[in-house]
Amino acid sequence: MTLQVRGLSFAYGAHPVLDRIGLDLRPGELCALFGPNGTGKSTLYRCILGHLRHGGTVTLDGEDLSGLRPAQVARRVSYVPQQHTNAFPFTVLDMVLMGRTPHLGGVFGPRRSDVQACERVLAQVGLAAERDQLYHTLSGGQRQLVLIARALAQDCQVLLLDEPTASLDFGNQMFVWRTVRDLARQGRAVLVCTHEPNHVLWFCDRVLALGRAGRLLADGVPSEVITTELVRTLYPTVGAVSMTGASVVAPVDVLPTQQSASG
Amino acid sequence: MTPPAPSSIPATRPTAGRGDETRCACVVSAPVSNRRRAVLLVVTAALVLVVAVVSITVGAYVIPVGDVLKVLAAKTGLTDSTNSLNASVVWDMRLTRVLLAGAVGAALACSGAAYQGTFRNPLVEPFILGVSAGAACGAGLAVMVDVPLSMQVMAFIFGMLAVWLTYTLSRVRGERPTVTLILAGVVVGSFFSAVFSLFQYAGTDEQLRRLVFWVMGGFYRATWNDVAVVVPATVIGCLLLWRFGWRLNVLSLGDDEARSLGVDPEPLRRWVIVLATALTALAVSVSGIIAWVGLLVPHAARMMVGPDHRFVIPLSATLGAVFVMACDVLARTIHTGEVPISIITSILGAPYLVYLLRTRATHLGASS
Numbered sequence: 211m212t213l214q215v216r217g218l219s220f221a222y223g224a225h226p227v228l229d230r231i232g233l234d235l236r237p238g239e240l241c242a243l244f245g246p247n248g249t250g251k252s253t254l255y256r257c258i259l260g261h262l263r264h265g266g267t268v269t270l271d272g273e274d275l276s277g278l279r280p281a282q283v284a285r286r287v288s289y290v291p292q293q294h295t296n297a298f299p300f301t302v303l304d305m306v307l308m309g310r311t312p313h314l315g316g317v318f319g320p321r322r323s324d325v326q327a328c329e330r331v332l333a334q335v336g337l338a339a340e341r342d343q344l345y346h347t348l349s350g351g352q353r354q355l356v357l358i359a360r361a362l363a364q365d366c367q368v369l370l371l372d373e374p375t376a377s378l379d380f381g382n383q384m385f386v387w388r389t390v391r392d393l394a395r396q397g398r399a400v401l402v403c404t405h406e407p408n409h410v411l412w413f414c415d416r417v418l419a420l421g422r423a424g425r426l427l428a429d430g431v432p433s434e435v436i437t438t439e440l441v442r443t444l445y446p447t448v449g450a451v452s453m454t455g456a457s458v459v460a461p462v463d464v465l466p467t468q469q470s471a472s473g
Numbered sequence: 474m475t476p477p478a479p480s481s482i483p484a485t486r487p488t489a490g491r492g493d494e495t496r497c498a499c500v501v502s503a504p505v506s507n508r509r510r511a512v513l514l515v516v517t518a519a520l521v522l523v524v525a526v527v528s529i530t531v532g533a534y535v536i537p538v539g540d541v542l543k544v545l546a547a548k549t550g551l552t553d554s555t556n557s558l559n560a561s562v563v564w565d566m567r568l569t570r571v572l573l574a575g576a577v578g579a580a581l582a583c584s585g586a587a588y589q590g591t592f593r594n595p596l597v598e599p600f601i602l603g604v605s606a607g608a609a610c611g612a613g614l615a616v617m618v619d620v621p622l623s624m625q626v627m628a629f630i631f632g633m634l635a636v637w638l639t640y641t642l643s644r645v646r647g648e649r650p651t652v653t654l655i656l657a658g659v660v661v662g663s664f665f666s667a668v669f670s671l672f673q674y675a676g677t678d679e680q681l682r683r684l685v686f687w688v689m690g691g692f693y694r695a696t697w698n699d700v701a702v703v704v705p706a707t708v709i710g711c712l713l714l715w716r717f718g719w720r721l722n723v724l725s726l727g728d729d730e731a732r733s734l735g736v737d738p739e740p741l742r743r744w745v746i747v748l749a750t751a752l753t754a755l756a757v758s759v760s761g762i763i764a765w766v767g768l769l770v771p772h773a774a775r776m777m778v779g780p781d782h783r784f785v786i787p788l789s790a791t792l793g794a795v796f797v798m799a800c801d802v803l804a805r806t807i808h809t810g811e812v813p814i815s816i817i818t819s820i821l822g823a824p825y826l827v828y829l830l831r832t833r834a835t836h837l838g839a840s841s
Contacts, residue, residue: 259733284735291730297593298725298780308723312735319719319783364734 211271211367212236213258213287213399218266220250220257220424227253228264228424235401237367240394242410242432243403245420246444251403254420255370259289270368284312288361290371293353293378295346305345305356306332309363324363331362335389351382358389369393371402375409384461387413407436412464419444510778510788517791524795525575528802529567536563569695573759574801574814575794576700576707577692578766580756582793583711583786584749585767586774590721590782591745592654595775598768599753601655602746603662607635608757609687610665613672616683625758632754635661636746689813690761692801699759710752711790717745718783725780763797764815765822770796 213235220228227250235241243251257264260276260283268275270286288309306328307320314320332338335355340348345356354374361369371390375383391413394400404410410417410432417435421427421444428435441451529541536559544563546552581599588597599605611631615624622630642657673684720741724731728738756763774788800821804814
């Protein structure tokens with residue numbers, strides 16, 4: 211399932227947010243959406259999902275998403291928000307079951323088969339034991355994984371994640387990234403919005419760099435796109451950056467082979 | 474050192490622990506299984522019948538349970554004649570009252586639960602949209618001016634007018650964020666309250682007496698005509714709200730999230746608000762404003778079965794019926810005259826909520 215975005219522009223009143231965005235999201239590919247605050251990453255997600263009206267087309271294998279009802283879109287594209295807490299104390303299983311909503315036929319909610327499907331995806335993100343705990347009492351990392359499990363229960367081939375590692379500790383950040391990478395390896399098209407250039411280099415197959423005024427600056431392999439020049443363009447206040455030289459704490463499996471051999 | 478295969482799930486898992494910035498604006502209890510929830514529903518439904526029969530026996534003088542059952546059996550055609558005095562007291566005075574009290578309790582509690590889910594705020598009640606004030610204002614207008622419509626119909630129309638105003642005023646950039654919705658409700662509610670106060674200020678003594686009944690609430694005017702309208706309408710309204718239970722769960726996560734899970738928030742919210750407002754206006758139209766029920770009963774239900782609206786809505790209906798029937802028994806027995814039921818619900822309601830908060834609930838941050 212290839213997600214195609216063509217000529218997507220959006221403005222809040224007279225203030226332009228996205229400027230003629232075009233991108234292809236292919237199955238099996240973990241793609242990063244990288245850029246400073248306020249460049250319209252979340253807005254781009256909302257446009258793709260059809261929450262905002264935009265000038266442009268979003269198609270999935272040739273099918274125009276803008277003509278579909280919310281339930282139809284939700285069977286094709288799932289969205290993983292940043293971990294949050296909500297007004298009501300739902301259990302972990304309840305939260306994941308909500309991912310089954312677009313597939314429910316009956317009136318009174320999920321059936322036993324839906325519960326079983328949710329137990330499977332909870333096991334997949336390593337939260338099988340937390341099934342009956344209250345979602346809002348979990349740690350931030352676990353809550354993020356519950357929301358990822360919910361997207362899996364939604365059973366879509368396209369996943370959009372909004373800063374899934376924001377406000378998580380280092381261990382949780384690595385765990386979430388690895389989980390997301392595995393989901394892409396299983397054949398899904400995954401787009402992850404992130405602020406961390408190193409994570410893009412470590413985990414992603416491709417990166418879209420979104421610059422000021424919502425313009426797409428680069429689209430390609432992270433090691434070629436994330437250059438000192440790009441970082442300087444995106445973050446002028448940072449000044450000069452070095453791509454190597456300083457010691458970096460990183461999981462061994464994400465380092466290029468020659469480095470891990472020497473380390 | 475060999476890196477692990479990319480496809481394997483890493484052995485390390487995020488550590489278990491309490492959330493650092495957990496904010497959950499309501500009390501929580503330990504998760505309950507669906508089987509236990511269903512049992513609770515059946516038990517409270519049976520409790521509705523028991524409380525109904527018991528409250529028929531109580532009044533200016535006590536009629537034994539046996540006699541009550543005999544009269545009910547005779548009137549429904551199961552047996553033949555019975556003591557005629559008791560028959561009229563049981564059938565025409567107390568049964569109508571009890572049925573109406575039960576229906577009003579169910580309607581208020583159900584609409585409270587529905588509003589809370591729709592506005593993602595467990596502390597919202599029918600009052601927040603200005604519905605109560607609007608309905609009272611409509612009733613007051615019927616008292617003040619000679620209109621061809623009945624006081625009840627006016628209450629209903631003005632309740633719907635209030636919610637429509639709130640809903641329209643809260644529109645911002647094509648959406649209705651919860652904050653502006655609630656603000657608009659406060660504005661609309663205070664406007665209708667002011668108009669109602671003006672009626673009280675300008676009215677004659679006779680008009681004032683009728684307006685005060687509306688503010689205090691009561692069931693002593695219950696007739697079979699009221700019952701014939703309110704009971705079936707309440708049952709249908711509550712069933713329709715129940716039908717939205719699962720989608721209300723999804724909606725309570727927020728508009729964007731609901732939409733990304735395939736639930737279109739606007740039409741759902743519109744239907745739920747219209748149904749809940751109709752139920753509230755219906756209840757207010759026959760019994761006046763009865764405070765606390767719409768807030769308190771859904772809370773109690775949530776503490777018993779958790780936040781799932783598929784269970785909270787029906788349990789609110791049964792508990793609300795039991796609660797208001799019991800309050801009405803107190804209203805007509807603790808004093809020689811009639812005590813306005815709103816005073817009873819408020820005096821019972823406030824300490825009850827405190828009791829639940831202090832004893833039955835594991836509060837946010839506390840271990841469950």
